[in-house]
Amino acid sequence: MKICRFNDNRLGVVEGDNVRDVTEALASLPAASYPFPSHDVLIENLMQIRQAAEQLAPRAPTFALADVKLLSPIGNPGKIVAAPVNYKKHLAEVLGDPEIHNDNQISHIQRAGLFLKATSSVVGASDGVALRKLDRRNDHEVELAVVIGKAANNVSREDALDYVAGYTIGLDITIRGPEERSFRKSPDTYTVLGPWLVTSDEIAKPGELDFSISVNGEVRQKSNTRELILGVPELIEFASSFYTLQPGDVIITGTPEGVGSIKPGDTMFAEVENIGSMQVAVRDAQEG
Structure with missing residues (x-):
């Protein structure tokens, strides 16, 4: 799977020249409180995110890759x-x-x-x-x-x-x-x-x-x-x-x-x- 972050911290699945907006999958991440983890929680829970994204993708809004702003795919690297x-x-x-x-x-x-x-x-x-x-x-x-x-x-x-x-x-x-x-x-x-x-x-x-x-x-x-x-x-x-x-x-x-x-x-x-x-x-x- 190709996973991207785009625009205003949206989560996407890349398919060809398009990206499907599966930001709803982030709801499967565990809640965090201060002090926040010093590692990337999305990557730590990548299996759950993938499963949720796969379920969401068929009905997710689709955008052309050429029309979105691609952010770093890792939002919170510790090192x-x-x-x-x-x-x-x-x-x-x-x-x-x-x-x-x-x-x-x-x-x-x-x-x-x-x-x-x-x-x-x-x-x-x-x-x-x-x-x-x-x-x-x-x-x-x-x-x-x-x-x-x-x-x-x-x-x-x-x-x-x-x-x-x-x-x-x-x-x-x-x-x-x-x-x-x-x-x-x-x-x-x-x-x-x-x-x-x-x-x-x-x-x-x-x-x-x-x-x-x-x-x-x-x-x-x-x-x-x-x-x-x-x-x-x-x-x-x-x-x-x-x-x-x-x-x-x-x-x-x-x-x-x-x-x-x-x-x-x-x-x-x-x-x-x-x-x-x-x-x-x-x-x-x-x-x-």
């Missing part, structure tokens, strides 16, 4: 876990380009570990990217994003996929410079998730997906997740050995070679096999 230099060719690219590494220490992912991005950086495809620090290089990075479905602590790679709720496309926008990585990657709008969540039952082999990104029609990055240094199961094992992953936590798995700069007025088009595609506009943060 955005990111994998640095997780493709061999990208590692070589980073090491060979001073404009990318800026004399920062670059290590193999097994040594460098993972890093966190601010959840306040998350937006959906229709929100677009608002660039800051325009005197510096801002780069696109396209990635497969993995959404955790249940609490995962010290999970083995053999069992890791059992903890996945689904997959989406991730754009990890990056300001180049000397500061620590998570700082430069956490401005508002610098984590784009979308266009929707594809439930894990529809993607049996996340390690065999073609994906790409183009800017203004020019293909910049094109690869396959089989080129990952640490695949999805290994990343879940690695992350959960340090901290518990919670429902709605997102792992962006790393980007391949071909990272490049973007500027206000650009249009990015990202695509991942078996998930879909999204178009994302780039603007100047100073212009709102």
Whole structure:
């Protein structure tokens, strides 16, 4: 199932070029009171939401996808876990380009570990990217994003996929410079998730997906997740050995070679096999 959030926090089921409004399914979520859960309650209760959505969909109002505003499919992620230099060719690219590494220490992912991005950086495809620090290089990075479905602590790679709720496309926008990585990657709008969540039952082999990104029609990055240094199961094992992953936590798995700069007025088009595609506009943060 393809599940999206759209317009004014509506819940939808995507079918072809249309979305069915199944917001009524949210009534099946348990009531919450302060202090509210720090994870995503919808993802925690995804099975119930799916069942309710399936019952509602045949009679639900239908909208054209082209006419709705697509929000991040994950409304309340507790953590955005990111994998640095997780493709061999990208590692070589980073090491060979001073404009990318800026004399920062670059290590193999097994040594460098993972890093966190601010959840306040998350937006959906229709929100677009608002660039800051325009005197510096801002780069696109396209990635497969993995959404955790249940609490995962010290999970083995053999069992890791059992903890996945689904997959989406991730754009990890990056300001180049000397500061620590998570700082430069956490401005508002610098984590784009979308266009929707594809439930894990529809993607049996996340390690065999073609994906790409183009800017203004020019293909910049094109690869396959089989080129990952640490695949999805290994990343879940690695992350959960340090901290518990919670429902709605997102792992962006790393980007391949071909990272490049973007500027206000650009249009990015990202695509991942078996998930879909999204178009994302780039603007100047100073212009709102």
